[in-house]
Amino acid sequence: MRRLVPAIQVERVVKRYGELQALAGVSLEIAQGEFFGLLGPNGAGKTTLISILAGLAIASSGSARIMGHDVVAAYRQARRALGVVPQELVFDPFFTVREALTIQSGYFGLRNNRAWIDELLHHLDLTEKADTNMRQLSGGMKRRVLIGQALAHKPPVIVLDEPTAGVDVELRQSLWQFIRRLNRDGHTIVLTTHYLEEAEALCGRIAMLKQGEIVANDSTQNLLQRFSGCYVNLKLAPHRLPEALQPMLAQQDESGFRLALRSYDEMGHVMAALRSAGAKVQEMEVMQPDLEEVFVKIMRSEGVTASRAEHP
Amino acid sequence: MIGFYTLFHKEWLRFWKVKVQTVLAPVLTALLFLLVFGHTLRGTLEPYPGIAYAAFLVPGLAMMSVLQNAFANASSSLTQSKMTGNIVFVLLPPLSHREFFFAYLLAAMARGLVCGAGVLLVTVWFVELRCEHPLWVLAFALLGSGIMGVLGIIAGMHSEKVDELAAFQNFIILPLTFLSGVFYSIHSLPPFAQVLTHLNPFFYMIDGFRYGFFGVGDVSPWLSATIVAACLAALSWLTLWLIKAGYKLRH
Numbered sequence: 001m002r003r004l005v006p007a008i009q010v011e012r013v014v015k016r017y018g019e020l021q022a023l024a025g026v027s028l029e030i031a032q033g034e035f036f037g038l039l040g041p042n043g044a045g046k047t048t049l050i051s052i053l054a055g056l057a058i059a060s061s062g063s064a065r066i067m068g069h070d071v072v073a074a075y076r077q078a079r080r081a082l083g084v085v086p087q088e089l090v091f092d093p094f095f096t097v098r099e100a101l102t103i104q105s106g107y108f109g110l111r112n113n114r115a116w117i118d119e120l121l122h123h124l125d126l127t128e129k130a131d132t133n134m135r136q137l138s139g140g141m142k143r144r145v146l147i148g149q150a151l152a153h154k155p156p157v158i159v160l161d162e163p164t165a166g167v168d169v170e171l172r173q174s175l176w177q178f179i180r181r182l183n184r185d186g187h188t189i190v191l192t193t194h195y196l197e198e199a200e201a202l203c204g205r206i207a208m209l210k211q212g213e214i215v216a217n218d219s220t221q222n223l224l225q226r227f228s229g230c231y232v233n234l235k236l237a238p239h240r241l242p243e244a245l246q247p248m249l250a251q252q253d254e255s256g257f258r259l260a261l262r263s264y265d266e267m268g269h270v271m272a273a274l275r276s277a278g279a280k281v282q283e284m285e286v287m288q289p290d291l292e293e294v295f296v297k298i299m300r301s302e303g304v305t306a307s308r309a310e311h312p
Numbered sequence: 313m314i315g316f317y318t319l320f321h322k323e324w325l326r327f328w329k330v331k332v333q334t335v336l337a338p339v340l341t342a343l344l345f346l347l348v349f350g351h352t353l354r355g356t357l358e359p360y361p362g363i364a365y366a367a368f369l370v371p372g373l374a375m376m377s378v379l380q381n382a383f384a385n386a387s388s389s390l391t392q393s394k395m396t397g398n399i400v401f402v403l404l405p406p407l408s409h410r411e412f413f414f415a416y417l418l419a420a421m422a423r424g425l426v427c428g429a430g431v432l433l434v435t436v437w438f439v440e441l442r443c444e445h446p447l448w449v450l451a452f453a454l455l456g457s458g459i460m461g462v463l464g465i466i467a468g469m470h471s472e473k474v475d476e477l478a479a480f481q482n483f484i485i486l487p488l489t490f491l492s493g494v495f496y497s498i499h500s501l502p503p504f505a506q507v508l509t510h511l512n513p514f515f516y517m518i519d520g521f522r523y524g525f526f527g528v529g530d531v532s533p534w535l536s537a538t539i540v541a542a543c544l545a546a547l548s549w550l551t552l553w554l555i556k557a558g559y560k561l562r563h
Contacts, residue, residue, distance in 0.1 A: 017563070054404055057563040076406035084404055090397035094326050106318025107405035149401065 005068035007032045007157045007188035008053065013062035015048050015212075022048040024212040025062065030190060030205075032067075032156070035183045037203030037220070038192045041299060044209040046192045047087060050161050054084045066157055080108060083150035087161040087192075089142050091134040097121070098130040101148050108153035120148045123178050140171045147175070151182075158182065159190045164198065176202060200224075200291040208298050216298050223294050229262045232270065235283035242277035245270060256283065316411035319402060323419030327385055334423060338381055339430040342373040346435055349495065359497035360528050366439045371449075371522040372494035374431040378453055379517065382424030382460035383467070383485055386416045390468025391477045399561065409556040413465065413548070420461030421454065428453055441525060448524030448533050455540045456517035460485075462547040469560050488514045498530050513543050 008030040015023040023045045030036045040046050051057035053064055055071055055078070063070060069077035092100060101120060105113040121127045124144040129137060134145065143163065150158060160179070164172045180202070183189045193199055199206060200220060207217040216223060234241075235256040241249060248270070251258035259270065267286075274281060327334040350366035359368045393399035402412065435441070443449060463485070471477040492514035498506050509515050510531075520536035523529035529536070555561070 051563065055562065056400065056403055058558065076408070079404060079406040082404075084400075086397070086400050088397050090400060092393075092398045092401065093396075094329055095322075099325075103318055103322050104401060104405070106321075107315050107402065107407060109314045109406070111314055153405075 004032045006030060006065075007034065007067060008036075008190065009065040009068075010049070010053070011063050013049070013052060013059045013064060015045070015052060015057065016060045022212055023052075023059075026209070026212070026214055027062075028207060028214060028217065030188060032188050033183070033186055035180075035189045035202055035204050036191065037199040037206040038190060038209065039196070039199055039206060039295060040192075040209035043211075045212040046209055047161060048212075049209070050084065050159050050190075050192070053159065054082060055079060080153065081156050083153065083155035083158045085147050085150045085158070085160045085163050087165070089139060089146070091137075091142050091145065093133070093135045096131050096133055097126055097137070097145055097148075100134060100145060101152050104149040105152035110153055113152070116154065117148075117152070120151055123181075124148050125174065140167050143167055144171075144175070147178075156186070157188045157190070161192050162194060163191070164193060164195060172198075196292045196295055197290070206291075208295065210299055215301075216294075220291070224289065224291065229260060229266075229289070230264065231287040231289065232259045232261060232267070233257070233283070233285040233287065234259065234274075234281060236274070237280045237282050240279070242273045242279055244273040244277070315405060315407045316415050319407060319411065319415035320418050323385070323389060323416060324422060326389055327419070327423045334381070334385070335427055335430055338377050338427045339434055342377050342431040343434050343438075345373055346370065346438065350439070359500070360526060363526055363528075364439075367441055368497070368522075368526075369495065370432070370435045370439050370441055371525045372518055373435070374428045375453070375456060375518045375521045376489055376494050377431045378424040378428035378457050379460045379489055379514065380424075380485065381427040382420045382457040383464040383481070385423040386420040386461050386464030387468040387471070387477055387480070389419075390416070390465065391471045391474065394468075394472065394560075395474070403561060409552055412555055413552050416465050416468075417458065417461040417548075420464050421457040424457035424460060425453055428457075443525050444527035445524045445533075448537075449521060450524075451537060452517055452521035452524060452533075452540070455537065455544055456521065459513070459517070459540065459544045459547060462544065462551050465551050466547070466554065469554060472560075488512055492518050493530065494518055513539060516540050 006029045008028065010026055010028040013023050013026045014021070026045070026049060038046050038049070048057060052059050053066060053071060055075055058072065065071065066078040067081040069081060071078045095103065098117065098121070101117045102113065105117065121130050124147060126141065126144055126148065129141060134142065137145065147160070147163065164175060167175065176198070179189060191199065191203060203220050205219050206223055208215050231250065233256055241252070241257050245259060248259040248261065249257060250260040261267065261270070346366065346369055350369055353365050359365065390399070393402070467477060467480040471480065491509065492512050493509065498509045498515065501509065516531070516536035516539045519529045519531055520533045520540065523533040523536070
């Protein structure tokens with residue numbers, strides 16, 4: 001079977017702003033139909049990378065393609081294939097919701113797009129606000145219009161730059177439902193978010209950026225498994241950790257100790273050490289790492305690369 | 313073409329939706345200038361033989377309105393969009409630099425021409441005005457609004473804040489307009505000031521426009537048209553290049 005053109009292909013992209021290097025040679029490939037997460041702390045280069053894909057910024061070196069179209073040389077095809085929901089809550093105060101959507105689809109060369117715009121308004125729960133001026137909408141509604149504007153030309157690739165920042169829980173749920181549906185319908189979704197539980201629940205694959213470099217890029221499942229160890233919370237009497245277990249100590253407070261285990265197999269070692277030290281276990285709890293912990297670990301580790309991320 | 317037309321239409325709607333501020337206000341300003349200066353200087357000045365001062369003033373005021381509003385449209389739209397961030401709506405779509413340029417330019421020209429026509433429409437009730445060469449009137453209105461639309465695009469792209477744009481407007485556009493012969497014939501100036509005025513491209517726009525009405529001007533309309541068209545071509549080339557390079561639009 002012929003391999004599909006990647007939805008997004010980024011090759012050795014470097015972006016410098018004067019002295020500052022925002023992206024230090026990023027390479028990334030996202031297949032069609034993926035639900036992809038791009039994570040990283042503030043200033044890691046997520047928005048810069050998205051800006052380069054969208055043509056809002058021009059790479060200092062390297063190349064980027066959307067559905068096989070170079071974002072500079074073939075910018076028309078590339079931009080037609082891409083819908084971007086910007087991070088900032090921007091709007092044009094001169095227009096109503098329907099006008100904003102109609103104008104946006106017109107920029108992409110579409111006329112008589114009313115049926116799709118009606119559908120968008122319906123899915124984004126904006127039908128009643130169609131003729132309301134943008135100024136009069138709440139923040140959450142403006143965010144929904146931004147999503148509508150990004151989808152006005154039915155792009156195969158959709159990039160959402162922190163779309164749920166400042167959006168209430170109910171709306172967040174309905175937004176994800178809608179975006180999941182778009183993904184099921186074949187749209188490639190790229191998401192940046194600060195809510196790691198969202199990324200964990202939604203994204204099939206995740207890349208993590210740190211100081212302009214990709215430090216992890218794997219399926220969400222693999223990322224979680226790569227840090228396949230677990231945590232054991234122990235409350236001991238007396239409140240003293242045996243010497244043999246000190247290397248595993250991850251955290252300690254008055255109520256107990258948290259040990260980081262490479263795998264469940266180490267439980268035997270832990271129990272044996274406790275027995276031989278004569279420590280009595282008052283409480284014990286075994287915990288799975290979540291994406292947040294994976295994220296924190298990767299961000300804290302120095303010089304970690306995608307190929308050699310370490311166990312806890 | 314649909315993309316270009318949509319952007320033009322959006323820019324048109326942007327000023328037309330608030331026409332009280334963008335069209336009626338400048339027309340009223342021009343009318344006030346006419347009433348005050350026309351009245352106070354009535355009978356004291358006759359810039360050209362047989363032409364009353366108030367009649368002389370009207371084409372100058374109309375052209376001033378064309379120029380200032382064409383500039384204001386493109387510049388304020390771009391600067392405001394950059395400040396509020398909604399410029400991304402026109403940067404994300406597959407619009408070429410030419411589509412971007414001509415859409416903003418034509419909308420700016422449209423507002424300039426609407427305001428100029430408004431000034432003429434209102435002032436004819438107060439002043440008897442003849443129009444000897446309507447084609448020259450139209451040609452200079454188009455050229456003048458074109459130049460100012462292009463300058464407005466440059467200023468709008470360059471300015472990051474309203475005060476930067478205001479500086480552009482107050483220290484460059486306004487002095488060049490006021491010192492271009494809107495209110496006087498340059499023959500009434502001392503020789504040195506006459507030479508300086510000839511270096512001001514705005515002078516040729518106003519003089520040529522006025523020639524269209526009275527059939528007399530300080531210089532030949534052909535010379536004025538050549539200079540203004542050359543300025544327009546050079547500025548357009550520069551602006552197209554700036555837009556293509558993404559000057560202060562794309563990082």
